[in-house]
Amino acid sequence: MTLRNLARAGLLLFLVLLWQLLWVRGLPDYVLGPVEILRHFVAALGSAELYDHIGASLLRALPGFAIGTLLGIALGLAAGIARGFDQMLSPVIFLTYPVPKIVMLPLFMLWFGIGDLSKILIIALACFYPTFINAYYGAKSTPTILVWSGLNMGASRSQIFRRIVVPSAAPLVFAGMRVSLALSFIVMFATEMINARSGLGHLIREAENSLRFDLMYVSLLSIAILGYLGDRLLRWTRHRVLAWQGEAA
């Protein structure tokens, strides 16, 4: 185990070292060496500007994620247990699932303005689908035996829903949320690159236009760290909430 960890660390170190050496040998302007990137990143961490952009981005991604996942979980669970609702809603959802949701952005911009609202709503729309589908399948695949035994022991409908359906759907719901979280960052970044006056996506566009490669890499590194931390946080929550379930991929 330790040997394997050593090999991993070695590979990583080797790649970074190779990159640095290549950079020293001379790469095009738009490729910075790892040491340079780190230096610029640390410098940017000391300035308020980066935090403003990060704050603006998070204020778009997180509300969108919250709205989208909450709606997705609620409607997905509802469609999973109520047949009439399922037959009405699910075909529409599954039919529009492979459609790239980002194409709705121009329309949302018309309806809700070019400010933050249209961005939050498009992020919510993108986050809705994975959680809906996972909550739907999670609720649908609740073992019938469990529902029967709950009924036999005199549980009410709401008790069955709370104590049986929700816990058995929870692992899939978390899997859906994980996909949604990654999507929320992607869509946030896309909307900010297309039109925004703040945020990391805007920062990277601005840096690109003014050939400030250092800022480009700072923005890139920030979004990478944010995405990674969000994913870790979600996995940690899942671990806490689903303690009875073993570790999953």
Added chain:
Amino acid sequence: MTLFLQRMLVGLRPFVLVAVALVAWELTARSALWSPIVFPSLVNIGHEFALFVSRSDRLLEAWTSLYRALGGFALAAAVGVVIGMLMGRSELVAGLLDPLFSGTYAVPKLALFPIFIFVFGIGSLSKVALVFLECLYPIVIMTYHGARGVDRVLLWSAQNMGASRTQILRRVVVPATAPFIFAGFRVALPIAMIVVVITEMISSADGLGYVVIYSLASLRTDRMLAVVVAIALLGLALDHALVILRNRLVYWEKLETYYV
């Protein structure tokens, strides 16, 4: 008779929501409460869509987007399946690459696009490269997952019957992994479309994403919505084609989907 009516109503249920939405849209468009730029009538959208399908220069834009999406996807499929297989069948490769893939999984690769523009130019290549990168992850992860979980008993019995390593790979590992590979493809294909449209919206002079942004900028929202419909239909058609291909190749395992 009532039973028949009831059955018909149940059969029509899937269309209720769509019908209600379309009628509400048309009523809003006709109500003149909003400008036709905000809510163009369905008739105009339909007209623009017919124009879109019948004009060759517009179809060329669709083709541009399609070949970017499919090109990146095909590359990712070829490379991703090989990497996933290697990771699934070799402890060493998995140990080296797994942290790399799971560590950067949640990072939006789209952030690399400005750098890709500098490296690969502003044309198709930077877009194809980004599609490749975004599609690679789901394909690798699903293939890895599948190849790792090949039933050990099957491998042992193949070995016992004297199968060579290549035979085991071809006859046991690949078929056992195939459903997972296709599951990865199915996640990756819509991603390919998304990435192409986004990158074309950000910086391009051709492709469907560009037409969307251009129509919006010239306040032709009916045209924009017609293109949105075209993109949606294209995404649906690609998904259907993939499912049909999958059911042909992986005929021994039924795919559980809602609408196919």
